[in-house]
Amino acid sequence: MFDWLLKDEWFPKFDWRWDYAWEILPRLLEATLNTLIAAAAGYLIALVLGLVFALAQRSDSRILTFVVREFVEFVRSTPLLLQIFFIFYVGPQFGITLSPWISGMIAIGLHYSCYLSEVYRGGLDSVPKGQWEAATALNMTTMQTYKRLIIPQAIPSAIPGMGNYLVGIFKDTPMLSVIGVAELIHTANSIGSETWRYLEAYTLVGVIFLALSLPAAGLIRAFENLVRRKLGM
Amino acid sequence: MEDFSGFPLEIADENKPMVSFKKVRKAYGSLVVLDDLDLDVAAGEMVSIIGPSGSGKTTVLRMLMTLEQINGGVIYVDGKPLTHMGKDGKLIQANERHLRERRTDIGMCFQHFNLFPHMTAIQNCMEGPVQVLGMSKAEARDRGEELLELVGMADKKDQHPSRLSGGQQQRVAIARALAMRPKVMLFDEVTSALDPEVIGEVTNVIRKLVSEHNLTMLMVTHQMGFARDISDRVCFFYGGKIEEQGKPADLFGNPQRERTQQFLSAVKEAV
Numbered sequence: 001m002f003d004w005l006l007k008d009e010w011f012p013k014f015d016w017r018w019d020y021a022w023e024i025l026p027r028l029l030e031a032t033l034n035t036l037i038a039a040a041a042g043y044l045i046a047l048v049l050g051l052v053f054a055l056a057q058r059s060d061s062r063i064l065t066f067v068v069r070e071f072v073e074f075v076r077s078t079p080l081l082l083q084i085f086f087i088f089y090v091g092p093q094f095g096i097t098l099s100p101w102i103s104g105m106i107a108i109g110l111h112y113s114c115y116l117s118e119v120y121r122g123g124l125d126s127v128p129k130g131q132w133e134a135a136t137a138l139n140m141t142t143m144q145t146y147k148r149l150i151i152p153q154a155i156p157s158a159i160p161g162m163g164n165y166l167v168g169i170f171k172d173t174p175m176l177s178v179i180g181v182a183e184l185i186h187t188a189n190s191i192g193s194e195t196w197r198y199l200e201a202y203t204l205v206g207v208i209f210l211a212l213s214l215p216a217a218g219l220i221r222a223f224e225n226l227v228r229r230k231l232g233m
Numbered sequence: 234m235e236d237f238s239g240f241p242l243e244i245a246d247e248n249k250p251m252v253s254f255k256k257v258r259k260a261y262g263s264l265v266v267l268d269d270l271d272l273d274v275a276a277g278e279m280v281s282i283i284g285p286s287g288s289g290k291t292t293v294l295r296m297l298m299t300l301e302q303i304n305g306g307v308i309y310v311d312g313k314p315l316t317h318m319g320k321d322g323k324l325i326q327a328n329e330r331h332l333r334e335r336r337t338d339i340g341m342c343f344q345h346f347n348l349f350p351h352m353t354a355i356q357n358c359m360e361g362p363v364q365v366l367g368m369s370k371a372e373a374r375d376r377g378e379e380l381l382e383l384v385g386m387a388d389k390k391d392q393h394p395s396r397l398s399g400g401q402q403q404r405v406a407i408a409r410a411l412a413m414r415p416k417v418m419l420f421d422e423v424t425s426a427l428d429p430e431v432i433g434e435v436t437n438v439i440r441k442l443v444s445e446h447n448l449t450m451l452m453v454t455h456q457m458g459f460a461r462d463i464s465d466r467v468c469f470f471y472g473g474k475i476e477e478q479g480k481p482a483d484l485f486g487n488p489q490r491e492r493t494q495q496f497l498s499a500v501k502e503a504v
Contacts, residue, residue: 134349136300138413149351232394
């Protein structure tokens with residue numbers, strides 16, 4: 001009775017070719033590795049720099065706090081894509097010429113460090129004031145207090161936020177394709193332009209992203225529990 | 234610029250007090266918490282501080298631990314200025330380095346214990362000696378175990394604070410403070426957050442410290458019976474001043490000031 005709905009011309013021809021999909025899979029998997037490397041390197045930069053930004057915003061120096069605060073706001077309020085272009089294309093005008101890979105990872109790392117600094121800040125603020133007072137009573141320095149007491153206690157509550165941005169950074173790596181980093185989207189584009197077949201390449205890219213992102217949430221939760229247990233909290 | 238010319242650079246007297254507050258003033262904005270406080274505590278003396286809330290009694294300990302800055306006067310510990318330091322023969326505000334040097338004489342226990350939750354009992358006791366005093370881990374562990382033994386917590390040394398009761402946590406906190414070998418120990422309402430049935434285990438530890446160790450102690454407490462038992466002297470604080478002080482038998486048995494009488498009878502009624 002719904003025959004009238006199933007007119008052939010209403011459906012685009014769904015022309016999926018398995019043999020072709022198998023053929024391009026190795027190239028895409030190689031690109032997956034590049035994507036993971038870019039994401040991991042960017043994340044590592046963000047983890048370290050984010051902590052530096054978070055600590056700087058808590059320092060006694062008003063100037064430092066102000067400068068870092070404004071910088072973080074600035075980066076968070078402008079698109080990542082613009083930052084990638086800026087570092088790659090405008091950098092050379094200031095005598096800083098970087099390869100696509102390096103510029104990409106710096107851009108992503110810097111961008112996410114600003115988000116992560118907020119996550120850290122929340123974690124650091126959540127440590128009770130009494131811990132600082134106990135540290136003073138034991139005559140510990142500010143550095144020792146952060147390193148031995150405050151940061152270890154701030155980490156567990158920061159892990160969910162840190163995990164979200166790990167997935168976020170992974171899903172943002174395609175932006176690096178605009179400056180020619182051979183990550184997944186870039187590779188899928190090249191495959192498509194070589195053969196004029198886009199369906200298989202883009203579908204596989206989607207499946208790969210999904211397969212890697214989906215388990216992340218569970219793994220992050222398991223990691224958080226592990227850390228909490230290790231710290232006896 | 235405040236004038237410190239009336240304050241000595243050092244108290245060199247043979248019978249110098251271990252702790253000396255000289256005209257110490259503390260205010261939050263226009264609210265004066267402590268008003269020209271003068272208080273000397275002799276070496277080895279146990280002084281209890283009692284009084285209604287808001288009378289400034291906890292502030293006395295917090296200033297001595299340098300958790301709060303003072304707004305006037307000078308605090309001396311063991312004859313040397315704590316809150317200030319000498320420069321060109323004059324006293325100036327202490328810098329962080331001076332505070333770190335002078336704080337080694339003082340240890341403190343808090344109402345809410347403030348143990349490090351990510352460390353076991355013994356690790357809590359080792360943290361200060363290893364990180365601050367530069368002691369070897371083996372030596373710090375020995376000392377920590379000795380002190381946990383003293384407070385009756387040796388069997389729980391590998392437990393995290395979350396596994397311990399309030400009384401047990403407070404005993405670990407006392408061991409942690411003692412591990413730094415302070416000359417002066419401060420107890421800030423250490424039994425106030427405890428369930429009634431475990432208060433005794435903490436007060437017993439403090440009793441033991443008083444009878445067996447030659448520590449100078451200042452204790453803020455609401456346990457009048459305990460203060461009366463173990464103190465050499467009791468100070469009743471009211472409105473940022475010492476309203477009355479004396480031997481426990483005199484102050485509790487025969488208070489002279491009206492406010493002291495009112496406070497003590499109010500406390501008695503509450504029990």
